[in-house]
Amino acid sequence: MWLYAGRRMLMTIPILIGVSIICFALVKIAPGDPVQNLLSPTASAADAARLRAAYGLDKPVVLQYLIWIGHVCVGDLGMSISDKTPVAGEVFEALGHTLVIAVISVSIALALSLIFGVIGAYRAGAVSDRAVTAMAVFGISVPPFWLAVVLVIFFSVNLGWLPATGMGPNGSEAFSYFRWSDFKYAVMPIFALALPPLGIMTRTTRSSMAEILNQDFILTLRAKGLSEAQVIRHALVNIMPQALAMFGLQLGYLIGGSVLVETVFTWPGTGYLLNKAVLTRDIPLLQGTILVLAAVFVIINLAVDLLQSLIDPRLQRS
């Protein structure tokens, strides 16, 4: 186990180096000069050149990368151009905001998908199965940003039950997930984020469960006189590695891919930060956010791999 874990961890190093090169290069390739956002339209070329030099953007790109990666290695992601604050602090704070709603969303999606998947597989072809399938297709098909806008119109504008935007009445610094007056700001983002993984995971759970329920050992369990609830429990254990893999994958997607939902709700997470960094051409913030998100995605996948191998040791041998 330890050997397997060590090998998997070593494999993440070249992945992270590759990710760092790609994210640095992508930002550089993007059109537009980052200092232009910091200049008035009537500023002179000399002003632009001076500012470019001040941010080290006049150096060769390779040298810029080496300087940047050198700082990253000691935990310094640079200073945000627009906020004059350390990027690392901003990214990790935003990551915390996203991580909580993403974990809640995917956990809800996982729990419900197991219930719906089991119902669908156990009653294959019945009305309940069709209802589960319809719900799953809806979850997969509905664009989350559209759903977010609809939720806002319905629950905020028409009913006035939930706030439309932001993270708490006094901002994220005073936010508590354990106080309803704050938490209600998170309800709609969580719902909008949970629906797509719910659809995907329900489909996966249903098909895995249906496959397991048709296997011989299920027949043996029934022949031994186990109750249906016990049979389902045994079947569930068998689909857990896939469910866990889906959980990790979906969590990774939500952490990096919630740009639109977070923008609609102005939820100050990594997606919102990324959007802001793109629009304001805040290069250090953009590079730092992408790198951290990629690293988190890699780490989540690593953790899921290791957990899967703990649950099912056959994976280590493969």
Added chain:
Amino acid sequence: MRFNEIWKVGFALGTAAFVSISLAPSAQAESVVRVAMTAADIPDYTGAPDQGYEGFRFAGYTLYDTLALWDLSHSDRAADIVPGLATSWRIDPNDKQKWIFTLRKGVTYHDGCPWNADSAIWNFKRVMDTKAPQYNTRHAGMIGYTTSSIASVDKIDDYTIGIHTKTPDSLFPYEMAMFFMISNCAVDKVHYDWNEYYKHPSGTGPYKFDKVAPHERLELVKNDKYWNPQRIPKHDRLVLIPMPEASTRAAALLSGQVNFVEAPSPDTIPRLKQAGMQIITVPYPHNWDYMLRFDIPPFNDIRVRQAANYAINRQDMVDMLQGVAVAATQTLISTQPWYGHPVVYDYNPEKAKALLKEAGCLPCKIKIGISTSGSGQMQPLPMNELVKEQLEAVGFKVELAPMDWNALIGVFFGGAKKSDFNGINFSMAPIDPVQGILEKWMSKYAPPRCCNWGFFKDPKMDQLGAEATSEFDPVKRNALLTQMNELAVADASEVYIVHDLNPRALSPKLTGFVQAQSWFQDLTPIVVRP
């Protein structure tokens, strides 16, 4: 069955509790104006705002003052400059290159630091003297252009400064309406560490900094010791929230999270009106146009430029925008003193076709750089689609090249010769004769200087511009500037399309707001009713 009943009762109780908690009114001890800005982030609030003129509007003139301020107290005429931190200014009768500014006495910054000639000179060095400890590269980039015509600044006495310009510059006071004065004491106190100053900014403006949640909100409180008693805010707190998504801004206003919304999208306006919101629209010096390239075909031919102007059905555009714009037949708006009586290009597709035929440009291929969004760009994608359709109806063949706002700014900075565009859709702010006339049409402002993107060159225009900047009699100067503007329109030097009407949506609980004909607005008169 019993379980079902318990479940139903539980659900009903839960829903009731949820609704009652959600709808419970929160006690508000202070009156707060909550603004949803279109900006993607909180603008720089250290005295050199970014994010376009929205940054100046909310993070500039709120916290800081300038020597000359914009008079934003009227909505019936284009805003002009009035005394601010300077009570008066005059040109030295013996030296046409020396402006004398008399500074306002008895003003202190929010941190108690006195405003005087030393503080003013310290501020000029902040963007002009690269060796001064307070020199700030970023500030120089953002607002340094306002000092580009200054040769030196002298202290005459504690409340008088002399500003020497490089050439006679009768329009110089307009530059001083964009240069914010920040507390020298506050910067000295943190030993010129601008990241520290960022935590404790200090100006002389009608609002004081209170707190900031990065990317989320900037909170300012009223400065009840403001030097102009008429502009002491009539509310306690101003909360500025970046909200780039238009539908989110509308929803936030409808659900009561904010009470002041910038630029609601046209399609949300009927819904906002239905909910009782105040929709305010006032013309202001804004110009949604196509800047043209003059050194190569086809726009080096005046007939092609005129054809493009005759091809535009401006009323169609206004209708598409649900009335939040007015037809533009020139760069300036009618209430500006330099508007004049130039040629008017009405919609006349037949004339446009004939002009293109006469110019021998059929189909007349043009490539236009446009942005997908951006400060002052209105709804660039559908608007440009409509312009393309109208131009193609008379014989143009239009290729639109969309890019993000930052990339288009790069194209603008680089000048037409560094791109393959025949024109760009780039909205400028012709708020004064420098930005609205001189920088657009004098050849000395061609790239790498700003803002004659298309290399417009006309010796007569250059001559008139030189005369205007050397003319210190305002009436004579305005006549020269008007002549320049009329000449530019006669030359069809842009494709004129619309002027934005600057829509804003306010909660019915807000009263007292006067929307000025300006990119900047005074929020201080707003009263928030409970």
